[in-house]
Amino acid sequence: MLELDVAVRNVLRQRRRALFALLTIVGGVVALMLASGFIEWIFLQMRESTIQSQLGHVQVVRSGYFEGGAADPYANLLPADEANGELQSLSTAPGVQVVAPRLAFTGLISFGEATLSFSGEGVDPGKEIRLSKGIQIISGEPMSPSDPTGLVIGEGLAANLGVKVGDRVVLLVTTKSRGVNGVDCHVRGIFSTYSKSFDDSSLRVPLVTARKLVKVAGATNWVVVLDRTDATSLFMEQYGAQLKSKGFDAVPWYDLADFYNKTVVLFSRQVGVVKLLIGMIIILSISNTLSMAVIERMNEIGTVMALGKRRKAVLRMFIIEGVILGLLGGALGVVVGYLLAHLISAIGIPMPPPPGMAKGYIGEIMITPLLVLDALLLAVGTTLIASIVPAWRASNVIIVDALRHQR
Structure with a gap:
């Protein structure tokens, strides 16, 4: 307790140097919180958009469907009876x-003299209202159970084909029996999602029409939407093995979201580099501050050691000073970072479309408890590391030389 009291007094009496050190730590913590908070918000929005526009939280398919059955989806259909x-x-x-059941298929879409390939899904219009919240209808209306030939088409595909709401198009597909079948539909709506590649190639039709078009009665997958994304792992634990025993595979969204997973890895590495740079700046600054303190207090160090103070006690005293600076700077940085994050989020951060996305967005900064803990650990950890060398030098001075310092 005496060493702690002395360390606190030493920090308080060197106010100018302590203030400089605190500003360095606070600046580093704030920078980390804002950068990491922005990335966390991007992760959240991308994850929820992927879930609510394409994947759902869990997809139930026939065993082995994603490993090889997707090449011949009609040979791996789920039961047709909706009351299964x-x-x-x-x-x-x-x-x-x-x-919600879905039926995936591919084919050609024709409008006038233009013909393009597409990736389609037959969906239940009533259930997709709750399942596909990430799909925005930018023109027209969503699908309706009362309009079996009304489809919705991706913004990019509609532009490339030259269609607008109300236009009639022809869908041509290869059926389960390897024949060719077509159906005349009309564009009921044009949709947009976060993914430009999805919008450029996708369309959706009512499930009843998709089944007639492909001439099958089942579904390629059942899409499960939960009330919370973080409940996905719990659902897998409770129902994954049970479904497996009955010939089904339950595949969580994070095993299917390849683009999202790669983005998380890339951005996490970038945040790691930022954290490393911030840590190096704090270490160099605090180390320099404590080294100057050791030089200025050399007579004091020699005096306390001549009076019987052990070298380990001197070592601990300077390390404690560094930790105190880290705790104070970390706490102040968290408070400032939290307030700035809320202010910036209230104003919004206009962002251009990133690679692979269709539109720009207004960004925010999301501060999580884990992020706060990470910032505090960075502040305390770096100051602890920075104090080791100056503390070791202070504890290893020769007493006689220390007493003669600057005399």
Whole structure:
């Protein structure tokens, strides 16, 4: 306790130097919180957009579908009966908002003299209202159960094809029996998502029309939407093995979101580089501050050691000073960073479209408890490291030389 009291007094009496050190730590903590908070917000928005526009939280398919069955999806169909016991059981499971069947297919879409390839999905219009919140209808209306030939088409695909709401198009596909089938539809709406590649190639039609077009009665997958994204792992623990025993695979969204996963890895590495640079700046600044303090207090160090103070006690005293600076700077940095994050989020950060996305967005900064802890650990850890060398020098001075210093 005596060493702590002495360390606190030493920090307080060297106000100018302590203030400079605190400003360095606070600046580093604030920079880390704002940068990491912005990346955390991007992760959240990208994750939820991926879930709510394409993947859902969990997809239930025939065993082996994603490993090889996707090449021949019609040979790996799920039961056709919408009142199927397994589907009903999942629909009533705790935490499940909706379970919707989908039928994936590919083909050609023609309008006038233009013909393009597309990737399509047959969906239940009533259930997709709750499932596809990440899909924005920018023109026209969403699909309706009362309009079986009304489809919605991605913004990019619509532009490339030259269609608008109300235009009639022809869909041509290869059926399960390897024949060719077509259907005449009209564009009911044009949609947009976060993913430009998805908007450039995708369309959706009511499930009943997709089944007639492909001439099958089942679904390629059941899409499960939960009330919370962080409940996905719990759902997998409770139902994954059960579904596996019945010939189904339950695949969570994070195993399917390849673009999201790669983006997280890339941005996390960038944040790691920022953290390393901030840490180096703090270490150099605090180390220089404490080294100057050792030089200026050399007579004092020699005196206390001549009076019987052990070298380990001197070492601890300077390390404690560094830790105190880290705690104070970290706490102040967290408060300042938190207030700045809320102010910046209230104003908004206009951002251009990043690679792979269709539109720009207004960014925010999201501060999480883990981020706050990470910032505090950075402040305390770097100051602790920075204090080791100056503390070792102070504890290893020759007493006689220290007493003669500057005399």
